[in-house]
Amino acid sequence: MINLRSMDCIRELCSKLPEGDEAAADAARARQAKLTKPPGSLGRLEDFAVFLARWQGEDGPRLDRVAMLVFAGSHGVASRGVSAFPAEVTAQMVANFATGGAAINQLAKQAGAKLSVFPLEVERPTGDFTQGPAMDEDEFLAAVRAGVDSVSDDFDLVCLGEMGIANTTVAAAVSAALFGGTGRDWVGRGTGVDDTGLARKAEVVDGALARHGAALADPLSALRLVGGRELAAMFGAALAARVRRIPLLLDGFVATAAAAPLARIAEGGLAHALAGHVSAEAQHRRLLGLLELEPILDLGMRLGEGSGACLAVNVLRGAVACHRGMATFAEAGVSGG
Numbered sequence: 001m002i003n004l005r006s007m008d009c010i011r012e013l014c015s016k017l018p019e020g021d022e023a024a025a026d027a028a029r030a031r032q033a034k035l036t037k038p039p040g041s042l043g044r045l046e047d048f049a050v051f052l053a054r055w056q057g058e059d060g061p062r063l064d065r066v067a068m069l070v071f072a073g074s075h076g077v078a079s080r081g082v083s084a085f086p087a088e089v090t091a092q093m094v095a096n097f098a099t100g101g102a103a104i105n106q107l108a109k110q111a112g113a114k115l116s117v118f119p120l121e122v123e124r125p126t127g128d129f130t131q132g133p134a135m136d137e138d139e140f141l142a143a144v145r146a147g148v149d150s151v152s153d154d155f156d157l158v159c160l161g162e163m164g165i166a167n168t169t170v171a172a173a174v175s176a177a178l179f180g181g182t183g184r185d186w187v188g189r190g191t192g193v194d195d196t197g198l199a200r201k202a203e204v205v206d207g208a209l210a211r212h213g214a215a216l217a218d219p220l221s222a223l224r225l226v227g228g229r230e231l232a233a234m235f236g237a238a239l240a241a242r243v244r245r246i247p248l249l250l251d252g253f254v255a256t257a258a259a260a261p262l263a264r265i266a267e268g269g270l271a272h273a274l275a276g277h278v279s280a281e282a283q284h285r286r287l288l289g290l291l292e293l294e295p296i297l298d299l300g301m302r303l304g305e306g307s308g309a310c311l312a313v314n315v316l317r318g319a320v321a322c323h324r325g326m327a328t329f330a331e332a333g334v335s336g337g
Helices: 007-014 022-034 044-056 076-080 089-098 103-111 137-149 167-179 195-217 219-226 229-243 253-265 284-290 307-325
Strands: 066-072 113-119 157-163 248-250 273-277 295-297
Touching (some): 007 219, 007 229, 007 253, 022 044, 066 089, 066 137, 066 307, 089 157, 103 307, 137 219, 157 253, 157 307, 167 195, 167 284, 195 219, 219 229, 229 248, 253 284, 273 307
Parallel strands (some): 066 157
């Protein structure tokens, strides 16, 4: 059981994160060398197979139980006009997920992933972080626990996605707090704001940075002060996946920003993670670079919901199929192995 009674409990947990199984990775790498192909000819597919083996602890990785976890939250800062859509869209989209009408419903089905949606008090927005903390400590811990509790020991892969009007502004504020810079350095157009809206987003982020100042130096405090419930829950899910040695697949800018504090708290904190894609949101590529994560896909997407991660599951399935299903040179009677 993962104990999260306080912020210090999270910090203690992050100080002793488990490593992957290098013996399983070595065995998977050795199998790759024997398969009927020139060495390295499957490119990153070979790396993905070894990565999955390392974190699943098996030289023959599987993707039988892929979990697509989508967290939804509402933000007080939405009232500052930082989105092209009204705040009520968050709850409306949660209802759309429930009836199977969203893109993520189709993509999860196609990828063979089990979709679970977690609305986190969407009827009650977080605090406007330009005026005070987004969440108090109890609210933050409750959201983190929701993420932790969403991850089961028997998952083969955890994919993270989100829904929350104004959460690209929130992700920009979290990124600025973690890595430095101004609002202009981190904001993007999100749901499609115009130039005036983009400038407003930058001003809001700058206001948050000024309001909270030195308190943002601590990664967990930054996530509490300028984050949101769905970001805190994604952080919790990322942490739980690491503790349980389950590989993690991140979606876009918001999901990556949510997981980023884990890398800032502990060196190699996101070693169990892959970036499903790089989104069209302006600063996602920069954030991935800072986290040393190379995206699997680059399709110009910026929907969120876990859509890019779900598409990347198909690439990982290809890697696993080749790793498990191909014959070795000896089995096939092919010369050269």
